[in-house]
Amino acid sequence: MNSEFDYLNNYNLNDYERPSVTADIVVFTIRSEEPESFRKEPKNNLSLLLIKRGQYPYKDQWALPGGFLAPGETIEQCALREIEEETSVIPTSLMSVGMFSEPGRDPRGWIISNAFVSIISSSQKTQRAGDDAADAQWFDVSFELNENGMYMLTLQHNDICLRAVLREEKSRFGMTSFIIEDNGFIAFDHAAIIARALTAMRNRAKDFEMIFDFLPEKFTLTELQNVQETVMNISVLSANFRRKISGLVKETDEYTEGAGHRPAKLYQRK
Amino acid sequence: MNSEFDYLNNYNLNDYERPSVTADIVVFTIRSEEPESFRKEPKNNLSLLLIKRGQYPYKDQWALPGGFLAPGETIEQCALREIEEETSVIPTSLMSVGMFSEPGRDPRGWIISNAFVSIISSSQKTQRAGDDAADAQWFDVSFELNENGMYMLTLQHNDICLRAVLREEKSRFGMTSFIIEDNGFIAFDHAAIIARALTAMRNRAKDFEMIFDFLPEKFTLTELQNVQETVMNISVLSANFRRKISGLVKETDEYTEGAGHRPAKLYQRK
DNA sequence: CAAATAGTGTCTCTAAGACAATATCAC
DNA sequence: GTGATATTGTCTTAGAGACACTATTTG
Numbered sequence: 120m121n122s123e124f125d126y127l128n129n130y131n132l133n134d135y136e137r138p139s140v141t142a143d144i145v146v147f148t149i150r151s152e153e154p155e156s157f158r159k160e161p162k163n164n165l166s167l168l169l170i171k172r173g174q175y176p177y178k179d180q181w182a183l184p185g186g187f188l189a190p191g192e193t194i195e196q197c198a199l200r201e202i203e204e205e206t207s208v209i210p211t212s213l214m215s216v217g218m219f220s221e222p223g224r225d226p227r228g229w230i231i232s233n234a235f236v237s238i239i240s241s242s243q244k245t246q247r248a249g250d251d252a253a254d255a256q257w258f259d260v261s262f263e264l265n266e267n268g269m270y271m272l273t274l275q276h277n278d279i280c281l282r283a284v285l286r287e288e289k290s291r292f293g294m295t296s297f298i299i300e301d302n303g304f305i306a307f308d309h310a311a312i313i314a315r316a317l318t319a320m321r322n323r324a325k326d327f328e329m330i331f332d333f334l335p336e337k338f339t340l341t342e343l344q345n346v347q348e349t350v351m352n353i354s355v356l357s358a359n360f361r362r363k364i365s366g367l368v369k370e371t372d373e374y375t376e377g378a379g380h381r382p383a384k385l386y387q388r389k
Numbered sequence: 390m391n392s393e394f395d396y397l398n399n400y401n402l403n404d405y406e407r408p409s410v411t412a413d414i415v416v417f418t419i420r421s422e423e424p425e426s427f428r429k430e431p432k433n434n435l436s437l438l439l440i441k442r443g444q445y446p447y448k449d450q451w452a453l454p455g456g457f458l459a460p461g462e463t464i465e466q467c468a469l470r471e472i473e474e475e476t477s478v479i480p481t482s483l484m485s486v487g488m489f490s491e492p493g494r495d496p497r498g499w500i501i502s503n504a505f506v507s508i509i510s511s512s513q514k515t516q517r518a519g520d521d522a523a524d525a526q527w528f529d530v531s532f533e534l535n536e537n538g539m540y541m542l543t544l545q546h547n548d549i550c551l552r553a554v555l556r557e558e559k560s561r562f563g564m565t566s567f568i569i570e571d572n573g574f575i576a577f578d579h580a581a582i583i584a585r586a587l588t589a590m591r592n593r594a595k596d597f598e599m600i601f602d603f604l605p606e607k608f609t610l611t612e613l614q615n616v617q618e619t620v621m622n623i624s625v626l627s628a629n630f631r632r633k634i635s636g637l638v639k640e641t642d643e644y645t646e647g648a649g650h651r652p653a654k655l656y657q658r659k
Numbered sequence: 660c661a662a663a664t665a666g667t668g669t670c671t672c673t674a675a676g677a678c679a680a681t682a683t684c685a686c
Numbered sequence: 687g688t689g690a691t692a693t694t695g696t697c698t699t700a701g702a703g704a705c706a707c708t709a710t711t712t713g
Binding site: 426429609611628648650 | 689690691693694695
Binding site for chain 4: 157158355356358359362363376377378379380381382
């Protein structure tokens with residue numbers, strides 16, 4: 120009983136209670152509405168993926184895709200596996216936005232969740248999500264601070280409208296946290312996860328990070344600008360956007376065509 | 390068997406294997422060396438807390454403070470509890486730097502860890518750590534990129550010198566990851582945790598975040614500048630530092646005295 | 660030509676970095 | 687006065703934001 124081998128052989132993790140661990144993923148994409156005129160550019164909407172729950176708790180309500188961490192995989196692999204199961208698409212990017220471990224957050228028991236942001240580009244068409252018969256749907260996102268200092272999170276899909284109310288919690292440093300005042304029929308604490316994910320993504324999008332992931336490999340600068348504006352819910356002058364982005368992209372010798380106006384050069388990420 | 394109550398009562402989380410979950414904390418502080426001349430300002434060192442392991446695995450090697458998540462607490466509460474147990478100090482700030490869940494990272498079994506950065510200010514003297522008889526010691530930190538593209542992490546306490554070699558792993562976005570080439574006798578994957586923690590803290594310190602936590606409530610601007618320089622391992626011009634920090638601090642009407650040179654005004658964080 | 664987007668030039672203002680100069684204490 | 691740090695001023699340059707202007711395609 121003195122060697123490391125003996126010690127580890129007799130070490131029993133079952134002596135301690137253990138939580139179940141899940142990965143929940145906020146999968147974003149950008150969807151375009153049909154333009155009124157053939158010349159006009161389409162209007163973009165930031166959307167996220169929700170799954171209709173088929174079981175208790177929160178049966179028939181909408182929740183983030185996610186699932187339990189399995190032995191032999193990392194939490195990132197778990198997140199990617201769950202996204203693929205729901206969308207049949209493997210996203211190229213994944214960002215952790217922290218752990219949610221508040222006791223009582225899941226009525227089924229002691230379950231803690233690592234939350235992620237992931238982005239599916241407009242070129243990666245997903246069969247499984249979006250079919251009107253399916254239980255996986257894209258919801259248009261709106262997230263705004265109202266005059267009472269409350270954050271309103273609105274998720275909309277056709278006539279389904281989920282509207283959660285959250286309050287920002289000041290923490291010493293680290294990730295911004297949100298407290299749910301009204302979950303708006305979004306399951307579990309997922310409204311708070313979505314709020315944090317949006318905040319984290321918008322922070323990144325300021326420095327032009329993550330915005331490339333919404334687009335195919337080749338894109339026009341206007342498309343890229345539209346992504347940033349849609350994600351951050353702002354509007355910038357194209358001359359300034361082009362100047363600032365110029366160091367992060369490289370030209371190709373291809374152009375768009377047949378758009379009813381001057382063709383645009385296609386760029387790639389540098 | 391149709392109601393939510395029945396469903397939850399018969400729901401058994403034990404059907405799935407579960408990992409043990411720990412919080413590991415990189416606790417930083419700044420320690421001052423004695424100046425050569427009574428007039429000179431002391432030289433500052435960035436230090437972090439390591440615990441000498443009394444048991445296998447990695448017996449007699451140095452590891453980060455940390456421990457298992459217990460039922461009824463959040464992962465943040467767990468981290469704070471572990472810091473308090475080791476230092477008898479409750480830090481005012483805590484930042485998550487992500488999950489470490491690589492299978493095989495812990496020889497004892499399936500154990501995943503949420504890593505944190507925490508800061509103890511120079512005014513919060515800790516009895517338990519630092520006593521030469523104790524198993525908890527402050528190690529001076531050096532973390533640099535060498536000419537071969539490898540990151541060298543050096544931790545020093547008196548004649549103990551731990552030197553790990555790491556490689557940066559490019560990930561699509563999110564936190565920077567490091568791969569351990571040589572753990573330098575630092576237990577588990579803690580060298581990679583420390584590397585990520587340092588990177589995250591330095592990124593924050595750029596915008597003057599977290600640097601206040603190293604100091605007491607009232608401080609001189611030179612002290613604050615020294616903290617930023619020590620944490621980031623850079624050197625800036627004081628005139629420019631003062632201009633940039635001016636919006637984040639407020640004056641008090643107190644001054645330092647008896648320092649052998651012009652007194653400095655004390656400031657508070659705004 | 661009209662509609663619509665693509666792309667360039669330039670003015671102003673702010674902020675960052677470099678550096679010079681002055682202020683004030685303890686001995 | 688000397689040594690050391692504290693504090694202010696200002697020059698130059700880089701970058702952001704605003705805005706005006708030109709270019710190019712399709713119906």
